[in-house]
Amino acid sequence: MKREEFVHCLQSVTPSLLSGSKTLEQADCLIFRKGEVCTYNDEMCCRCPMPNGFDDKFSGAVPAKKLLEQLGKWTDKDIEIVAENGRLNISSGKRKTWLRTSKDIRLPIHQVERPETYTRLPIGYTEAVSTVGSCAGTDKNDWHLMCVHIHPDRIEASNRRQICRWKLTTKLKKPILVKQYAIANLSSAAPDRFAETKHWMHFFNKESGLVMSCRRYADDQVKKYPDLDVPLEIHKGRTVSLEFVPPEEVERAAVFSKENDRDFITVEIDDAGKARISSEGVSGGYRGKSFSFKGWKGKAASFRISPAVLINLVKLHPEATIGCSRAAKESRGQPNRLKAVTPTYEYITSLAPVKA
Numbered sequence: 001m002k003r004e005e006f007v008h009c010l011q012s013v014t015p016s017l018l019s020g021s022k023t024l025e026q027a028d029c030l031i032f033r034k035g036e037v038c039t040y041n042d043e044m045c046c047r048c049p050m051p052n053g054f055d056d057k058f059s060g061a062v063p064a065k066k067l068l069e070q071l072g073k074w075t076d077k078d079i080e081i082v083a084e085n086g087r088l089n090i091s092s093g094k095r096k097t098w099l100r101t102s103k104d105i106r107l108p109i110h111q112v113e114r115p116e117t118y119t120r121l122p123i124g125y126t127e128a129v130s131t132v133g134s135c136a137g138t139d140k141n142d143w144h145l146m147c148v149h150i151h152p153d154r155i156e157a158s159n160r161r162q163i164c165r166w167k168l169t170t171k172l173k174k175p176i177l178v179k180q181y182a183i184a185n186l187s188s189a190a191p192d193r194f195a196e197t198k199h200w201m202h203f204f205n206k207e208s209g210l211v212m213s214c215r216r217y218a219d220d221q222v223k224k225y226p227d228l229d230v231p232l233e234i235h236k237g238r239t240v241s242l243e244f245v246p247p248e249e250v251e252r253a254a255v256f257s258k259e260n261d262r263d264f265i266t267v268e269i270d271d272a273g274k275a276r277i278s279s280e281g282v283s284g285g286y287r288g289k290s291f292s293f294k295g296w297k298g299k300a301a302s303f304r305i306s307p308a309v310l311i312n313l314v315k316l317h318p319e320a321t322i323g324c325s326r327a328a329k330e331s332r333g334q335p336n337r338l339k340a341v342t343p344t345y346e347y348i349t350s351l352a353p354v355k356a
Contacts, residue, residue, distance in 0.1 A: 001053035003079045003092070007071050010064070012210050013039045013046035015185035017064050026107050029061040033105065039064070040107045042215070043182040045200075046189075047109075049209040058083040060101035070097050112213050115195030118204050119171055124344065125194075126187045128155045128166035131345060134306035135164040136180035138261045144225045147177035147217065150201075156228055159262070161304060163228050166345040176201065177217040177225060186212065230326050232348055234337045237323030240295035242340075245314045249277045249288040254307035256281035265310070268302040268354055269293045296322075300354040303338055309347060317342040322351065 010030060018027035018041035031038040035056035038047040050056070060083070067088075076092035083089070087098045129148060137145035137159035148157045152172045156165040157180065171194075178201060189212045191203035201216045245267075253265040259281030269275040273296035278287040313320070320340040339348040 001051055001079055001081060003071065003074060003076055005051045006054075006079065006081070007068070009048050009051055010037060010068060010071075012048050012189070012208065013037055014064065014068075015039075015188060015212065016041045016044040016046045016182075024107070026061045026102070026105070028064055029102075029107075030064045030067065031061050031105055031107060031109060033059045033109070038107075038109050040109050040112070043179045044215065045109060045112045045213045047211050047213075054081060055083060058088075059105065060088070060103050061105055061107075062088055062099050062101050067099055070099075113197035113200055115197050115202050118193035118195045118202070121192055121194050121203070122168055122171060124166075124168060125155075125170070126191070128168050128345070129183055129186050131306075131309060131312070132157045132164045132166050133180045133184055134263060134309055135159055135162040135347075136262075144177065144221070146180055147225070148180050148183055149175060149177055149222070149225050151175040158226070158228055158231070162306075162347070162349045163231055164309070164345060164347045165228060165232065168344075172196070174218060175222050175225075177222055178214045182214040232339075232346055233326050234321065234323035234339050234348070235326070236335070237321040237339070238295070238297070238335075240293065240320050240322055240338075241318050242293075242310070242314050242320055243318040244292045244294055245275075245277075245310065245318075246288070246291055247311050247314055249291070250307050250311050250314075252288060253277045253279035253286045255279075256283070256285050257307060259283060263306055263308075264304040265307050266302055266304050267293075267310075268300070269296055270300045270354070271298065273297070298322075298335060301335075301351040302354050303349045303351050305349055313340050313342070313347070 016039040021027040027041050035050055036047045079090055079092045081090050086101055088101050089098045132155050133148050136157040145159055150170055154165055154167055189203055189205055189210055191205050193204040195202045200213045203212045257263050257265045257279040265277055265279040267275055267277055273293050274290045275293040276288055276290050320338055322335045322338050325337050336351045337348055338351055
């Protein structure tokens with residue numbers, strides 16, 4: 001068997017690995033069963049057919065991290081894989097490694113429904129999920145905002161400070177919710193088809209055979225998702241431009257913002273219209289050089305935004321509007337929202353006053 005082909009197959013299912021779980025045993029394992037390799041973490045399940053040459057009869061759980069770490073240090077083109085005596089043996093020439101396996105598969109992978117047919121995925125779907133998902137919440141007490149809302153005619157998310165709504169015909173008959181972290185790595189699967197079953201949304205890559213299944217929530221759960229129409233509206237707006245925002249400064253700040261639960265950087269603007277980008281993570285932080293925030297007038301303010309969204313706006317749609325939310329008591333006449341409208345999506349974020 002080709003080592004790179006084997007490793008690529010294993011890596012394709014890693015998005016649903018869950019390290020250090022105290023409640024879900026084997027969530028950090030690769031599960032081999034019925035000619036497939038699978039991973040599972042309650043909110044998502046990935047499975048991919050094994051390459052030719054792998055024993056389809058082998059069934060068991062193998063620690064994912066050590067297997068991938070070991071094979072990543074090999075340079076051999078061809079490897080031999082044999083499962084026997086509670087071990088998965090991998091060899092090439094005189095080199096050999098083995099991992100202990102558990103025949104007792106405790107993850108409920110068999111409960112994930114398998115669709116009979118798939119529908120072609122709409123163009124732009126994975127980009128929409130990636131962009132919109134960056135605005136979902138992380139507060140477990142605000143459960144519904146931890147989800148991406150997939151509606152028949154749009155995909156949207158909000159964390160009460162930001163909202164992103166992408167206009168797209170999703171081919172769904174009814175709206176559903178999917179946990180943001182479950183669908184966050186959809187682009188890595190490069191799906192071209194999808195299907196719905198009772199409890200899951202399935203994304204399928206026809207070429208590789210990879211299936212990424214995300215748990216779906218519908219009906220009563222969807223009814224609790226907030227209506228974002230009013231929060232997306234602003235008034236007393238004036239145009240500003242993001243054209244002078246330096247993409248390289250955004251990328252430098254993103255080095256640290258990626259360490260947080262949600263990838264946000266802060267843009268701070270003074271009353272003279274000079275702005276700076278900053279971020280802080282577990283290991284450190286960054287504060288960049290000042291630049292001109294074209295069209296800014298008024299008191300100093302700041303806003304948080306995903307680095308990917310900001311770079312997209314700077315390069316393709318630099319015009320934005322600052323204005324007041326519909327809630328008069330909230331804005332008190334002062335601009336408290338920044339909104340950008342592109343041909344495909346709307347984005348809005350809260351402006352917070354900056355103390356002198």
